[in-house]
Amino acid sequence: MSRERLDALVVGGGIVGAALALGLRQRGLAVRLLDPQPAPRWQAADHDLRVYAIAADAQALLAALGVWPALRERRVSPYTAMQVWDASGGRPWRIEAQALGVPQLGHIIEHALLVDTLQAALRLAGVPREAAALSAIEDGEDGVVACLADGQRLQAATLFGADGARSAVRAALGIGVQVKDYATSGLVALLHSSHPHQSTCWQRFLPTGPLALLPCADGRVSIVWSLPQPEAERLKAVPEVQFNAEISRAADRVLGELKLDGERRLFPLRRQLATTQHQGRVALLGDAAHVVHPLAGQGVNLGLRDVTDLLASLDAAQRQGGGLSPSRLARWARRRHSENRLAAHAFEAIHHIYSKPAPLPMLLRRWALAAANLPPLGRALWRHAAGFSGVRTP
Numbered sequence: 001m002s003r004e005r006l007d008a009l010v011v012g013g014g015i016v017g018a019a020l021a022l023g024l025r026q027r028g029l030a031v032r033l034l035d036p037q038p039a040p041r042w043q044a045a046d047h048d049l050r051v052y053a054i055a056a057d058a059q060a061l062l063a064a065l066g067v068w069p070a071l072r073e074r075r076v077s078p079y080t081a082m083q084v085w086d087a088s089g090g091r092p093w094r095i096e097a098q099a100l101g102v103p104q105l106g107h108i109i110e111h112a113l114l115v116d117t118l119q120a121a122l123r124l125a126g127v128p129r130e131a132a133a134l135s136a137i138e139d140g141e142d143g144v145v146a147c148l149a150d151g152q153r154l155q156a157a158t159l160f161g162a163d164g165a166r167s168a169v170r171a172a173l174g175i176g177v178q179v180k181d182y183a184t185s186g187l188v189a190l191l192h193s194s195h196p197h198q199s200t201c202w203q204r205f206l207p208t209g210p211l212a213l214l215p216c217a218d219g220r221v222s223i224v225w226s227l228p229q230p231e232a233e234r235l236k237a238v239p240e241v242q243f244n245a246e247i248s249r250a251a252d253r254v255l256g257e258l259k260l261d262g263e264r265r266l267f268p269l270r271r272q273l274a275t276t277q278h279q280g281r282v283a284l285l286g287d288a289a290h291v292v293h294p295l296a297g298q299g300v301n302l303g304l305r306d307v308t309d310l311l312a313s314l315d316a317a318q319r320q321g322g323g324l325s326p327s328r329l330a331r332w333a334r335r336r337h338s339e340n341r342l343a344a345h346a347f348e349a350i351h352h353i354y355s356k357p358a359p360l361p362m363l364l365r366r367w368a369l370a371a372a373n374l375p376p377l378g379r380a381l382w383r384h385a386a387g388f389s390g391v392r393t394p
């Protein structure tokens, strides 16, 4: 067993784990990060196919962690409008940043860029990244013992599981998950469009699922197209010319003709919720605790909200001269679990209503889109959706 007793061991060095480890280190904790995979290296010449619409509150966290200037300097794409419309007809739902009195609604940022930038900040802050996988957890006298796949044993006062959808931390604690497999996949790709993207996030609801077109800094658009599994596989394999024709039609030619640039990739869509985000001195964050439908692009934003709230709890504890006690973790977990559950079910309900051609769901969504266009209600809804209503720094 290593003699060193850590304040915190973060298992999983994706966006959520890396952001958490950095925030904990900045608050003076002795932290170590565990991940068997090397962090992806970002290069300007390669554009990651996986991009996120980072909301205002997630941006506030990244700014508080000190990584926002580096991200902005490397490559972020601010978006100033969002437009949602229904393939079955009705008026589009549109909001401009100006109407909310903000310079932009959020930023499109590549996955590899986020992980690479956070990793560089962790190196500077002196947080070691251990290239090993967690295999078991034991209760220690006044903390947790993490057993690693390479035989090492590490002791920590608190252990954080941010090790993704197939979390070993969650399994080691025997925490169950409720899973709903949507039998659909998200098709992601980069495309050129014949009309400029106008720094707008476009989302069209089709009977097969939503299609999102996100504006990239270099003028291309990144798509996330939710499709039933066989259809997703067909569209991944069809010749490029045919794919271009089908995607241009599916997008209603809102950006003119779309042309594939590079590969197409699929990722499975499901809802997966851990039954709890906390047990004793262990907490679960990000995809380890909740996987949601990507239709609102909220996957990573929810994970970063887990981090913001946890760091705020630690700040409150430190002001009183303490740390993250199991009871404080339990209160944090209750708040996050209920918000994450609500979000997961809300995205699912929207997906459900929008993928039904029956008259009642159609009437419902026309009513919803019309209501969202009404000035005060629309503004309130959009402020919430874009993460402005809860902007707070940890």
Ligand SMILES: Cc1cc2nc3c(=O)[nH]c(=O)nc-3n(C[C@H](O)[C@H](O)[C@H](O)COP(=O)(O)OP(=O)(O)OC[C@H]3O[C@@H](n4cnc5c(N)ncnc54)[C@H](O)[C@@H]3O)c2cc1C
Residues within 6 Å of the ligand: 011, 012, 013, 014, 015, 016, 017, 034, 035, 036, 037, 050, 051, 052, 132, 133, 134, 135, 162, 163, 164, 165, 166, 167, 168, 169, 186, 188, 224, 265, 266, 267, 285, 286, 287, 288, 294, 297, 298, 299, 300, 303
């Ligand atoms: C191809 C693809 C496309 C996606 N596109 C979108 C999208 O367009 N919009 C959206 O909102 N979401 C999208 N998602 C989901 C999004 O990527 C996740 O919500 C997000 O990455 C979650 O971050 P995380 O840090 O919680 O987990 P992850 O990114 O999964 O990171 C988990 C980390 O834990 C490590 N790990 C795993 N097991 C162990 C272990 N035993 N011990 C130690 N470390 C371990 C892994 O190596 C990894 O680095 C996509 C996912 C995929 C796979």
